[in-house]
Amino acid sequence: MTRAPTHSGPKTAQAKQPPPMTAATLILRDPLFRAIAAMAALYGVVNACIYPYLSLIAVERVGISDGTLAFVLAIASAAAVLASVLFGILADQIGNRRLIALMTVSATVLGTLLMVIAPLPGVMLLAHGLLIPMGTAIFGQIFALNNLATQNHPAQRDALQATVRAVVSAAFLLTLLFWTWGLGQGANRGGFDVMAVYASATGAAVLLVAIIWRGWPRPGREPWTDRPLGLNLRAALIELSRPANAFRLAALGAIGGLPMLYIILTPLIFSATPERSLSDVALMVGLVAGFEVPFMLALPRLQKRLSRQSLILGGALIYGGFVTLLALYPDGSWLWLLPVLAGLGAAPILTLPIGYWQDLMQGRPGTAAALMALQRLAGDLLSAASFALGTALGGYTSAALLGGGLAMLGAVALWLADRKAKPAG
Known part of the structure; x- marks a missing residue:
């Protein structure tokens, strides 16, 4: 039976262990x-x-x-x-x-x-x-x-x-x-x-x-x-398609699709901005990737105080703000401060869904990996839809606002769904 994951991971039997080491x-x-x-x-x-x-x-x-x-x-x-x-x-x-x-x-x-x-x-x-x-x-x-x-x-x-x-x-x-x-x-x-x-x-x-x-x-x-679980393929696929899992896939897909939308929009926005050049695209992408690393390493400390769902919600709000500001003010002199914001928001939405699916599918790490792939597909589809609809309605800024709004909606929906669900264990 599918159970809502908690931030602390699956419970394990107490065993005599040496003093904990750092990762x-x-x-x-x-x-x-x-x-x-x-x-x-x-x-x-x-x-x-x-x-x-x-x-x-x-x-x-x-x-x-x-x-x-x-x-x-x-x-x-x-x-x-x-x-x-x-x-x-x-x-x-x-x-x-x-x-x-x-x-x-x-x-x-x-x-x-x-x-x-x-x-x-x-x-x-x-x-x-x-x-x-x-x-x-x-x-x-x-x-x-x-x-x-x-x-x-x-x-x-x-x-x-x-x-x-x-x-x-x-x-x-x-x-x-x-x-x-x-x-x-x-x-x-x-x-x-x-x-x-x-x-x-x-x-x-x-x-x-x-x-x-x-x-x-x-x-x-x-x-x-x-x-080995010994489940047949049909039973495993039915498990993946359960409504609760499908809902979570859509929610996390909306969140995970936002970084893809940013990758699509950044070169287009910069090419349409006289103050920016193609070299600025590489610089922005590199800085964002660089700031993701220290914030990813800092996540475990935050997980001791906040649930995984709360951190994903916060990350979606921050990253949505980053994408929106990038689209609204690409010529701003403070643009190069945004990668810090992007790294802070990206760390939880790129890292925490891994443990989320593993806890949701306790004892089935391979199935959790399958759900990670399906989440990526959902994210790609939703980011493409945001780009197509947003640019048709009002241009790149509209696409950024639409994608950011979807990500925030998905994060709130995930938080509410797991808040109401029976805790794991």
């Missing part, structure tokens, strides 16, 4: 948590190598049309969600999460390697429409592993969750800065050609496979209890 100390000392952090970092590296340059490579190097690119992206979205849902449910059914993770990342290796060997239109359709999106399912699987591993460290659960998520953002930012510098030099001046991002992504994905092979506990040797 950072655990990651440094414990080989399993070091492996989890390395997996998270490499996931961030792969994404930073591929996605910022995807449209440029597709149109200018591979030679596909804008319409074909849109088709590839649509297929990719469906493939990513389908893979995350099916792999997550399968992991809960058979219990061999290590095998599922190896299969998942192997798809990334094959997809990026094909783009290195033969960057042709048909290859791009296969790589970016199917294989590489399948590989993104590893994100939920990494956090499923992290959730299982924290059964032996319940006091550090929230801190470990936030730290691993911050590692993803930090690795993404550092890799993006490297490629911004390397590609900016130009191939003729000692820099890199843009197609080199696929070789780098392949290397990171191969390293990720190696770390999973060595660092992910083999079935039967896990230092925690993880029994």
